[in-house]
Amino acid sequence: MIRLTTLALVSAALIAAPAGAQRNFDDVEIKAEQIAPGVAVLYGAGGNIGVSYGDDATVIIDDQFAPLTDKIEAKVEELGAQPVKYVVNTHWHFDHTGGNENFGKAGATIFAHDNVRVRMAEGGTVVGNTTPPAPKDALPVVTYGQGMRFHLNGDTINLMYLGGGHTDGDSVVVWEEKNIVHMGDLYITIKSFPFVDRSSGGNVYNMMTTLDLVIAMLDDETKVIPGHGAMSNKAELVAYRDMIGEAVSRVEALHEDGATLEEAVAAKPLASLDREGGFVSGDAFVTAIWGSIED
Numbered sequence: 001m002i003r004l005t006t007l008a009l010v011s012a013a014l015i016a017a018p019a020g021a022q023r024n025f026d027d028v029e030i031k032a033e034q035i036a037p038g039v040a041v042l043y044g045a046g047g048n049i050g051v052s053y054g055d056d057a058t059v060i061i062d063d064q065f066a067p068l069t070d071k072i073e074a075k076v077e078e079l080g081a082q083p084v085k086y087v088v089n090t091h092w093h094f095d096h097t098g099g100n101e102n103f104g105k106a107g108a109t110i111f112a113h114d115n116v117r118v119r120m121a122e123g124g125t126v127v128g129n130t131t132p133p134a135p136k137d138a139l140p141v142v143t144y145g146q147g148m149r150f151h152l153n154g155d156t157i158n159l160m161y162l163g164g165g166h167t168d169g170d171s172v173v174v175w176e177e178k179n180i181v182h183m184g185d186l187y188i189t190i191k192s193f194p195f196v197d198r199s200s201g202g203n204v205y206n207m208m209t210t211l212d213l214v215i216a217m218l219d220d221e222t223k224v225i226p227g228h229g230a231m232s233n234k235a236e237l238v239a240y241r242d243m244i245g246e247a248v249s250r251v252e253a254l255h256e257d258g259a260t261l262e263e264a265v266a267a268k269p270l271a272s273l274d275r276e277g278g279f280v281s282g283d284a285f286v287t288a289i290w291g292s293i294e295d
């Protein structure tokens with residue numbers, strides 16, 4: 001538990017840090033957690049990495065930050081896996097795509113939703129963190145609108161766009177045989193309110209729709225990889241979805257009563273939900289819900 005708590009704090013600190021800032025990743029250790037034969041999760045700094053490996057090819061889901069690529073590759077080799085052949089980006093945020101240029105240059109093929117490529121090519125600012133336009137080698141080469149499937153390593157790995165919510169290009173990745181799902185940042189298990197990135201097309205109603213569609217596909221044995229934080233399961237994901245629904249109901253009530261956004265924030269309607277203290281404050285989540293209502 002102590003180890004996971006420490007990892008969660010490191011993740012929380014890093015997703016809140018500026019994208020362009022000179023940061024030192026020397027002390028970041030990539031840790032692997034084997035969650036099924038041929039499937040591991042890598043924790044380091046930034047988004048959790050899912051790895052599929054076996055006889056056919058190595059696929060990684062997200063790739064954290066550029067200075068960590070060598071450590072990620074070393075850990076992949078330690079698993080007994082072949083070098084990374086395919087990279088999937090769950091969404092465009094810099095703490096999930098920072099290794100793209102390195103992996104692309106090394107010959108990996110990068111896959112993502114159409115909007116991931118568009119946003120990476122344009123660059124943008126997310127809560128004060130500016131990401132410049134990505135170089136060509138960092139851009140996804142294969143993009144999709146609804147999804148696609150990998151057939152390898154004895155599994156079907158299904159990349160699905162279910163309406164986004166965190167951004168407008170979120171993929172959920174399902175290992176159909178091994179009963180595993182990588183949620184990207186549609187689900188985080190660090191202590192924080194959910195992050196609805198309004199500047200990247202995020203909307204809390206889309207997030208709830210996506211979570212409902214995912215939950216309907218899962219069972220009690222499903223292993224759930226969150227975008228940040230420790231491994232999880234269906235019951236915890238359902239509780240997270242219910243917490244979002246409760247938050248939305250409370251903000252909707254204020255909106256319907258004719259409150260202004262400032263009044264709604266000042267009312268602290270989410271205080272009892274006990275998610276304060278992380279990257280996304282209650283005030284920020286109220287503001288994101290408010291914007292989603294008015295979309």
Ligand SMILES: [Zn+2]
Pocket residue numbers: 091093166185
């Ligand atoms: Zn994100």
